[in-house]
Structures are given as C-alpha cells and as structure tokens.
Amino acid sequence: MITLPPDYRPSDEEEFMNPLHVEFFKQKLLRWRNDLLKEANLTLASLSEGGIHEADVTDRASVETDRALELRTRDRARKLIGKINLALQRVENGSYGYCEETGEPIGLKRLEARPIATMTIEAQERHERMEKIHRDD
Numbered sequence: 001m002i003t004l005p006p007d008y009r010p011s012d013e014e015e016f017m018n019p020l021h022v023e024f025f026k027q028k029l030l031r032w033r034n035d036l037l038k039e040a041n042l043t044l045a046s047l048s049e050g051g052i053h054e055a056d057v058t059d060r061a062s063v064e065t066d067r068a069l070e071l072r073t074r075d076r077a078r079k080l081i082g083k084i085n086l087a088l089q090r091v092e093n094g095s096y097g098y099c100e101e102t103g104e105p106i107g108l109k110r111l112e113a114r115p116i117a118t119m120t121i122e123a124q125e126r127h128e129r130m131e132k133i134h135r136d137d
Contacts, residue, residue: 010112016105017097026091028115033084036077043074083116090118099123 002023010021090096097106101123110117119127 010108012108016108021108022091022096025096025111025115026088028112029084029087029091032115033081033088036081036084040074040077043070080116087116087118101127 002019004020004023004027008020008024010024014021087096097111098104099106099120100118102120104120104123106117106120110121117124
C-alpha cells in the first residue's frame with residue numbers, strides 16, 4: 001500500500017503512471033464512486049418514502065417531474081459508476097492512463113479533469129468525427 005502525501009498532485013516531472021500517480025488516481029476514482037453511491041442511497045431512501053400525497057394536481061405533477069428528473073440523474077450516475085469500475089480495472093491491470101486506441105499516455109491534466117478517460121484528446125476527437133460521419137449516413 002502506497003501512502004500519498006496529503007497535498008500530493010501528479011506532475012509531468014515524474015515518470016508517467018509511476019506508483020504515486022496510480023495510487024492518486026485510484027483514490028480519486030474510489031472517492032468519486034463512493035460519493036455517487038451515497039447519493040444513490042439517499043435517492044432510494046427518499047423515493048421509497050411512499051407515494052405522492054399532494055392533493056393538488058399541479059403539486060402532484062411537480063413531484064412527479066422531480067422524481068422523474070431524480071431517476072434520470074440516478075441512471076446517469078449508475079452508468080458513471082460502471083465507467084469508474086472499468087477505470088479501476090484498468091488501474092489493477094496496469095493499462096490505466098494509456099489510450100486504448102494508440103497506447104500513448106492520455107495526459108495528467110485530462111485524467112485529473114476526467115479520470116475515466118480511455119483515449120487521448122486527439123484519439124477521442126477522431127473517434128467522435130468518425131461517429132458523426134457514420135451517424136449522418
């Protein structure tokens with residue numbers, strides 16, 4: 001187990017994906033997943049508190065809209081948790097931080113902003129251009 005200094009930030013001066021980098025991103029992913037799971041549990045608790053008791057039609061509609069929005073948000077969180085789990089698998093197998101298309105380092109700034117990234121910005125842009133071309137057909 002590697003202990004990170006409290007104020008540690010990965011830097012480009014260090015070897016890319018050295019043990020400190022790996023531990024930093026692993027902890028970041030675990031914290032993010034934990035936060036999402038806590039929020040999901042709070043949502044489940046509030047949704048399971050019973051039916052809609054508002055007598056007024058407008059109030060009922062408002063509550064139903066809020067619940068639908070909450071469920072969509074939870075669904076996005078569920079998909080995100082899946083991506084976080086895949087990123088944690090890449091941490092474990094040593095492929096985390098490297099582009100799944102080119103094998104090049106993804107880059108620390110991109111990983112800090114989007115720790116679930118699987119491609120370099122260039123590869124991602126190529127991928128999105130190809131998707132757009134095929135979608136327009």
